[in-house]
Amino acid sequence: MNEEKASEIFKEYINDSNKVAFTFEVDTRTIDFLSNGFEHVWKLPKERLLNNPASILDTIHSEDKDYLVKEYSDVLAGKEGDNIEFRIVQEDGSVKWLLSHVRLFIDKQGKRSLTGVVDDITTLKDNISILQKFAAKKNAILEVLSHDLAGPLANIKNLSGQLTKHLHDYKSEDIANILQIIYESSARSVRLIRDFVDQEFMESTNPGLIKIRMNLVEKLKEIVEEYMEAERIIGKTFKFLTSSDHIYVYIDQGKFMQVVNNLISNAIKFTPDGGTITIKLTEHKDSVTLVIKDNGIGIPVEHHDALFDKFTKARREGLKGEPTIGLGMSIIKTIVEWHGGEISFESKVNQGTTFYIELPKK
Numbered sequence: 001m002n003e004e005k006a007s008e009i010f011k012e013y014i015n016d017s018n019k020v021a022f023t024f025e026v027d028t029r030t031i032d033f034l035s036n037g038f039e040h041v042w043k044l045p046k047e048r049l050l051n052n053p054a055s056i057l058d059t060i061h062s063e064d065k066d067y068l069v070k071e072y073s074d075v076l077a078g079k080e081g082d083n084i085e086f087r088i089v090q091e092d093g094s095v096k097w098l099l100s101h102v103r104l105f106i107d108k109q110g111k112r113s114l115t116g117v118v119d120d121i122t123t124l125k126d127n128i129s130i131l132q133k134f135a136a137k138k139n140a141i142l143e144v145l146s147h148d149l150a151g152p153l154a155n156i157k158n159l160s161g162q163l164t165k166h167l168h169d170y171k172s173e174d175i176a177n178i179l180q181i182i183y184e185s186s187a188r189s190v191r192l193i194r195d196f197v198d199q200e201f202m203e204s205t206n207p208g209l210i211k212i213r214m215n216l217v218e219k220l221k222e223i224v225e226e227y228m229e230a231e232r233i234i235g236k237t238f239k240f241l242t243s244s245d246h247i248y249v250y251i252d253q254g255k256f257m258q259v260v261n262n263l264i265s266n267a268i269k270f271t272p273d274g275g276t277i278t279i280k281l282t283e284h285k286d287s288v289t290l291v292i293k294d295n296g297i298g299i300p301v302e303h304h305d306a307l308f309d310k311f312t313k314a315r316r317e318g319l320k321g322e323p324t325i326g327l328g329m330s331i332i333k334t335i336v337e338w339h340g341g342e343i344s345f346e347s348k349v350n351q352g353t354t355f356y357i358e359l360p361k362k
Contacts, residue, residue, distance in 0.1 A: 011035075020118035026076065026104075027112060029053060041098070041120050043090050061087035061095065063246050075104050075114065085121070085213045097125040128212075209338050211250040216288065217242050217281060219253060223260055224279055235273035241280040247288055250362050251339055259332050263292045263355050266328070270353070271296030287360050295352040304347070308333040 014021045014035045020042075021035040031053050038046050042059060049056055060068055064086040071084045084100045102116030224240040231237060260279075267277045271294045280291040299307065308329050336343045340360045347353035 018120065022114075022116055022118075024053065024114040025111070026114060032113065037118075041096065041118065042088065043092075059088045059090070061089055063087075063248075067248065072102065072114070075102055076112075078104065096120060096122045098122075209252045209255065211252050211339070213248055213250050214253060216247050216249050216251070216290075217245055219257060220260065220279060220281060220290075223257060223264070227264060227277075234268055236268060236271055237274075237276045239276065239278040241278065243282045247281060247283045248361065249288055249359060251359070255335050256339065259335050259357070260290070260292070262328050262332055267292060267294035267296065267353070270294065270298075287358055290357040290359065291354060292357075293352065293354040298349040298351055298353055299345075299347040300349055304345075307345070308343075 011033070014037070017035075018037045018040045019035065020037040021033070022038075023032040024030075025032050031050050034046055034050060036046070038044070038049065042049075044059075057065060057069075068084065068086045084102070086098055086100070088096050088098060090096065097120075098118050099121045100116055100118045102114050105113050105115055107113075220242075221240065224238055227234065227238045264277065264279070271277060275295050278291070278293045280293070282289045282291070333343055336357055336359070342358045343355065344358075345353060345355045
């Protein structure tokens with residue numbers, strides 16, 4: 001089969017599919033080929049785009065327009081094309097998510113052309129969004145429940161321990177046995193609750209990073225709102241601050257949101273009732289900074305250097321007896337570094353702790 005025949009067969013195949021394939025001649029700014037899938041995805045006649053290629057920008061979601069132009073400019077500059085996710089707004093106002101992969105070709109005469117394929121991933125994005133929304137909700141609820149349940153049980157454990165000391169001279173073996181049962185049962189229950197939450201965290205951080213572009217503000221709001229709804233139970237006030245309503249980054253949402261949950265959980269453990277926990281997101285040119293700050297008991301300076309070590313000696317029980325396996329901060333650091341980011345902290349005893357995560361946008 002010669003090359004021309006193979007090309008015709010490919011065009012026939014692609015025209016029968018719902019994929020959008022195109023070839024754009026850069027120097028003449030004309031479209032050499034546009035598959036029939038364009039009409040299926042964009043709900044517009046092909047002729048409109050063929051006659052005026054620049055009109056495609058009118059369909060791009062306002063939040064994605066600059067991003068899309070930059071990505072295509074990078075490809076023109078010789079950068080290897082990535083998968084580009086963006087949204088379009090159709091004439092009826094509905095929004096679609098699309099995934100594009102484009103490459104630059106230069107022939108022997110120096111003629112440049114962009115060739116690419118665009119897929120409609122709206123259903124996939126919607127399904128992922130729903131699953132991840134409920135995953136974030138589940139994780140936040142687990143943390144709330146763990147503190148709600150572990151707190152009273154830890155109090156029972158501590159009170160039974162105090163009673164044992166005060167009744168030491170009472171010489172009643174039955175009372176001593178009962179108090180020992182109460183102490184051990186409550187301590188075991190606290191460990192079980194915390195172990196369950198920790199296991200959820202561990203399982204969700206298994207290797208295999210899948211980063212997609214998303215609005216981090218929206219995802220953080222979902223988590224923080226769960227904690228805000230439980231402020232009365234947890235006994236702390238939560239604040240969420242952001243420099244913009246739309247800050248886009250490439251992250252593995254499941255893993256990164258577990259980082260956020262774990263840092264908030266630690267802040268809850270080591271902040272007395274009535275304290276404040278603040279989550280702040282700031283956008284920079286090529287990065288974003290996530291800050292999680294509390295006004296709790298702080299971290300003693302002798303533990304600072306070892307905080308991110310595996311099974312660190314810096315691990316401590318929470319103020320209400322919440323246990324820790326000592327792996328949390330090590331895993332958090334690993335996940336942040338998987339994302340190309342950096343994590344640091346500032347802390348003073350009885351003045352609180354602030355964690356900083358610097359994350360590249362891509």
